[in-house]
Amino acid sequence: MWQIDLDAPQYPEGLVLKLHAHKIGGDVEIINGLNHYIGMATLHTENFIEFKILPYIIGFFGLFALAMAIIAKRKGVVALFSAFILFTILAGVDFYRWNYEYGHNLDPNAAIKVPGMSYQPPLIGYKQLLNFGAYSVPDIGGWMLITGGLLIFIVLTLEFKWYQRFMKAKVALLLVPIFFLTACGSNEAQPIKLNTDACEFCKMPVSDGKFGAEIQTQKGRFYMFDDISCLVNYCEENKSTKVKSYYVHDYTQNNQLIDATKAFYIKGGDINSPMHGNIAAFATFSDAQNFGDKLKATAISWNEILNQ
Template identity: 45%
Template sequence: MRRRINYLMLIASLLLVLLFVFPLWRITLTAPQYPDGISMFIWINKITGDNEYTLQNINILNHYVGMQYIVPESIPELTYFPYIILFMTAAGVAVAFTNNKKLIGTWLVTMLILGILGIYDFYLWEYDYGHNLSDKAPIKVPGMAYQPPLLGTKMLLNFKADSYPHWGGAVLGLSIILSYVALIKSRFSHEKS
């Protein structure tokens, strides 16, 4: 039983490394001029698109309504989030070899708090991005804000914006679930002994 707990916690921790391989989130814009849609991918350490011109095209569209340019190098979270993930991976690996239910619980709670803070930070970024509009915008629609949805679908003028977790988000969720299972098994194991 204890080996299973160790393996679960080890897998939960090592899964976090995949956040450098897969994007966390995907925002897709679809409109008559983009019937196939253009997608922006938010990673733990960068922002990319369907191709090398995606961000440039999104920034051109944003210019018309006065939205800020997306400049990944200017987003501090993309610099320090990788270090947090690497720390949590190392901490999780260390916890995996302790068989200590309190440490497993602490790791799990820390991951949940980090996840909630990350989603809140993402919401604040989207809010600023969609509400802090330039007065010099060529197209002005009174009362209109262009905040993409945090989760789900929203119409922004003639653009349909879809915002959902991507493979990295699924991996993060799986990591949290596995650590929760390890915690439950750890508690059950301690009760039996």
């Protein structure tokens, strides 16, 4: 029904907590072990009455929907949709309460205590919890329920002929998905805070705005590096991490990130990068050529860097 993904450097493949209709699944034992250190209560299916009644609620909605498909009564469809909306609201409130209690009611004798810190996972979306990135999203069952709710809404829309109003605004409706596709497709680097952000590979502060690098994962998380070689080494050791975008510092600027796949590179010679990868990136070919001559460095491609 729902899942919470946890990403951290010590777990490159990630951990997942799956909330089925009748039980808690996934990496429960590992997560319980980690929660013990920060004072969170352990998770057990038998502690939640929701897992006992949720299968019956889902069954009820299934039978209700089937009955409405056979009877085809408008009032029945309205009642079904109203019940579904009420269930969605109550489920959201209950899930938030569940997350809040587990994230705030901590054991005062825990081994790890951070003053003022709570560990409440997000209701939906992403949240950083210490060195863990938590992603709370619907699982297959959740998407099926959402799809079911949308189908009921479509039936109501057609039944009450609301679509006639929507047709008048069809141009606006067509622009909505275009807007979201454009927004989702945009890739922007996250600025590196020099002398504050630490390299994900060597753990040293990123201090030089000419040699740093960054990746963005498919889940939207950013990892910073103080040297392009650190980025390469990290990706080599964490092949399960799905990278969406690569960024590198433009050598001619200070702390200016550019698309790594479109940059031009030189290596060696008199280049002296923080972790001695000795690779410099440039936004233009002419800059790479000019600095290559000055620094007695040789040209190298992005693919060669990743596969060296």
